[in-house]
Every structure is written in C-alpha cells, then in structure tokens.
Amino acid sequence: MQPNVLPFRLRENLSLNKLAATNPTNALPIQIDPKAPLAISAQIAEQIKLLIAFGALQIGDALPPTTTLAKQLQANHNTIAGVYSSLTDSGYLTAQRGKGTFVADTLCVQNLIKNNRHYLLLRQAFTAAQEINISPAEFAGAAYAQAVMLSGAQSNPLKLVFVEEQSPSGLELYHLVQAEVGLPIFFAGWIDVIAQQPEVMNQLRSADLVITTTAYAALMAHMSGLGQNKEILALEVRPSVEVLTQASSLPQDAQMLIIGCDRAEAKRLKQMLKEAGISHIQVQTAALEQIQQHPQKLEQFDALCCSLPAQVQLQTTKMIHHPHLTVFRLRLDPTHLLVLKARINSLQSN
Structure with missing residues (x-):
C-alpha cells in the first residue's frame, strides 16, 4: 500500500474558505505516513506550519478540535493534543478556553509567512528526488541525516x-x-x-x-x-509608538481602560505607560473576564487599550465596538x- 503523502501544491495560496468549498467536512489537508522516519507528531506539526506559511491556514483561522483531527488522521487523540500544545508554546497557535485553537497573530507566524522560501526549495528537491525514484520516507531520512551532519560540522550552538x-x-x-x-x-x-x-x-x-x-x-x-x-x-520593554501616540493625544483627565488577559497583565501595562511619562490621563485596568461579564462599562471610557493576547480573544467574540480601541503592543529598547x-x-x- 502506498504511504499517504501530502501533495504540497499550495502555490495558489488556498484559503480555508476555498478548502471548505471542496471539502465539506473542513478537514485539514494533512496526511501521515506511519512508516516514515519522522515521528507522527512532527509530521502533523510541520504540515500545519506549511499550511500557515502558504496561506491555507490564515491568522485567526480555527483548527479542528483535537478529536476531529485525530479521527480524520486515525491518530491518537493525545498525539494531536500534544501537537497543538507544542505549536501553542512555540507561538504558532493560540488556545482560547471554551472556543478552540486558532492560528496566532505573532511574530513567528508572520516570519513563517514572510520567509517561506525554504519550503519551495524542499519542494524542488523532492521533485528531483521523485525523478530518481526516491520515496518520501527515504527523502525525509536523507534530508534529516544531511542536516545533522551539516550542523555537527559547525561549532556548538549557543545556549x-x-x-x-x-x-x-x-x-x-x-x-x-x-x-x-x-x-x-x-x-x-x-x-x-x-x-x-x-x-x-x-x-x-x-x-x-x-x-x-x-x-x-x-x-x-x-x-x-x-x-x-x-x-x-x-x-x-516599552509600549509601542502607536500606544504612546494615542495616550498622548488624549485630553487632560481623559479616561483610559487597559484590558489584560488577567489583572496582573493589565497592571504591568499601566506601569509601562507611567514609566513612559504618560501622567495627564486617568488609567484604569481590568481583566478580560471582567469585560466579558460587564461589556456595558466600556462606554464610560474615552479610550481602550488591550494586550495583544486579549485582543485576539476579543476579536474572536466580536464583543467590543469602540471607536478608540488600540492594541497594547510591546517593543524592546x-x-x-x-x-x-x-x-x-x-x-x-x-
């Protein structure tokens, strides 16, 4: 029986909407080869990253529940859960309690999309390998062996x-x-x-x-x-220029609310504003859970500012419509x- 191999024909930058049109079950176009030298969890993780790199999975898109993907791939549920957890820790995915797992809006995702050239090089190499009848499993093993040998020839990496x-x-x-x-x-x-x-x-x-x-x-x-x-x-760590510009443009004693995933995060962002010299406005803090329970309280504020992780959840729920909502992005000196x-x-x- 031929191993299942994903044909990486993603030049058209398929969106999930296009995938759904040809795939009513909304299943991800992922396939695994149990006989490959690469662990099943690594096969799944790398294919998810590939789908993100070429736009088949876009920022904010929901991934299938772990049980759904496990059933589709005939894989262990714990394996899928481990893949999602690993990609979340690495910054490629974000998990929202009670809502699911989504493609994250992080720098590593943006860099993956921007710097996807190595996938094209791998595709060219695999196409050449097929011409001399090298199987996908043999290609993966040879590529890994070459990478190990090349990295071993270099000096020990910094820790x-x-x-x-x-x-x-x-x-x-x-x-x-x-x-x-x-x-x-x-x-x-x-x-x-x-x-x-x-x-x-x-x-x-x-x-x-x-x-x-x-x-x-x-x-x-x-x-x-x-x-x-x-x-x-x-x-x-400093607030982004956009945050400082918005705060500086507010009139004396204007009311600003900073929303964090929890109260501690919101208070830390407030302290950053203070250290940046913003003292002419009244700044209050709130945890995301408080806002979800009492969204009507937002009307009393002249400006809202929420952390990037909190903004992702608010965007998903579409519960905030405020004319002066800014994402509190961080920047390094x-x-x-x-x-x-x-x-x-x-x-x-x-």
Whole structure:
C-alpha cells in the first residue's frame, strides 16, 4: 500500500474558505505516513506550519478540535493534543478556553509567512528526488541525516535562556526576542525559576547567556544556584509608538481602560505607560473576564487599550465596538537589542 503523502501544491495560496468549498467536512489537508522516519507528531506539526506559511491556514483561522483531527488522521487523540500544545508554546497557535485553537497573530507566524522560501526549495528537491525514484520516507531520512551532519560540522550552538513571567505578555516578549535574535532560546517562566524547578535550573546553569527584562534583572542577579559569574543581560520593554501616540493625544483627565488577559497583565501595562511619562490621563485596568461579564462599562471610557493576547480573544467574540480601541503592543529598547546582538556575536566568535 502506498504511504499517504501530502501533495504540497499550495502555490495558489488556498484559503480555508476555498478548502471548505471542496471539502465539506473542513478537514485539514494533512496526511501521515506511519512508516516514515519522522515521528507522527512532527509530521502533523510541520504540515500545519506549511499550511500557515502558504496561506491555507490564515491568522485567526480555527483548527479542528483535537478529536476531529485525530479521527480524520486515525491518530491518537493525545498525539494531536500534544501537537497543538507544542505549536501553542512555540507561538504558532493560540488556545482560547471554551472556543478552540486558532492560528496566532505573532511574530513567528508572520516570519513563517514572510520567509517561506525554504519550503519551495524542499519542494524542488523532492521533485528531483521523485525523478530518481526516491520515496518520501527515504527523502525525509536523507534530508534529516544531511542536516545533522551539516550542523555537527559547525561549532556548538549557543545556549540562550529567556526569563520572564509565564503569561501571554511574557510569551509575547519571548517571541519578540527570538525573532530578533534568530536563534533557539529556552523559555524559563519566573514561577519555575523561583521554585528552582530542576529542568529550568539546569538550563540556567548551562546557559551561555541569560536574557531577561529590566523587571527581573535585579532579582536574577541576586539568585542563588545559578553558578558564579553567570552573565545576565536585561532588555527594557516599552509600549509601542502607536500606544504612546494615542495616550498622548488624549485630553487632560481623559479616561483610559487597559484590558489584560488577567489583572496582573493589565497592571504591568499601566506601569509601562507611567514609566513612559504618560501622567495627564486617568488609567484604569481590568481583566478580560471582567469585560466579558460587564461589556456595558466600556462606554464610560474615552479610550481602550488591550494586550495583544486579549485582543485576539476579543476579536474572536466580536464583543467590543469602540471607536478608540488600540492594541497594547510591546517593543524592546533598540539600544538594548543592539547590545544583545553584539554580545551574541562575540560569544559565537569565541
């Protein structure tokens, strides 16, 4: 029996609407080969990323429930759940309680769409391999072996760790840093660092460079158990220019509401505005759950500002229609980023 292989003919940038027209079940065009050298979970994850890269899955599109996709692929439900969880942690998907899993609006998704050229190169290589009767499984194995050999011939990669709060905003900052650096980075949640979770502490001790934000730099410097002379580099986080422009243009004593996924996130964003010099307006904070329960309270505010993760959920529910709604996007201090990149280059050259 021939293995099921996805024909990657996505040049037409199919949307889910077009897929639905030819596929009434809304099943994703994913197929798996149990005999391939690549794990089934990796096959599924990479095909989902491919669908995102070429527009078959677009930002905000819903993925099938795990049980539906498991039934379609005749795969274990836990395997699908693990794939969704892994892609969510990596920033490609976002999970919304009670609503489902969606393609995330993150930098790594935008970079995947923008930099999809390697998929085209793989397609060209596979087409050439088919001409000499190399099977998909043989091609995948050969490609993996070549990648391992080439990476092994290079110097050992840097071990980088990013420490931040384990929250939607913390993960947003993690993806910002990873996109700027262009290297694999281990994410260490602050709660796990405080608890000295063994895996996290091992990653911190063996790291060539620990990256964090100014909010945690002093605390990290005084932590025990990291080893002597552990290098910690702090980045300053600021509101985006759009947020500062909106806040600055409001009249004296105007009322602004900052909405976060939880109250702690909203308060942190409020503190960033204060540190940026915004003091002429009245700023209040609210958790997303409060707004969902009492949307009528929004009418009393002159401007609304919500975190990016909160905005994704609000956009899905379509519950807010306010003329002055801005997404509170974060940005990293450009000077600190230059220092980080220069430090990484220096470590790589040693």
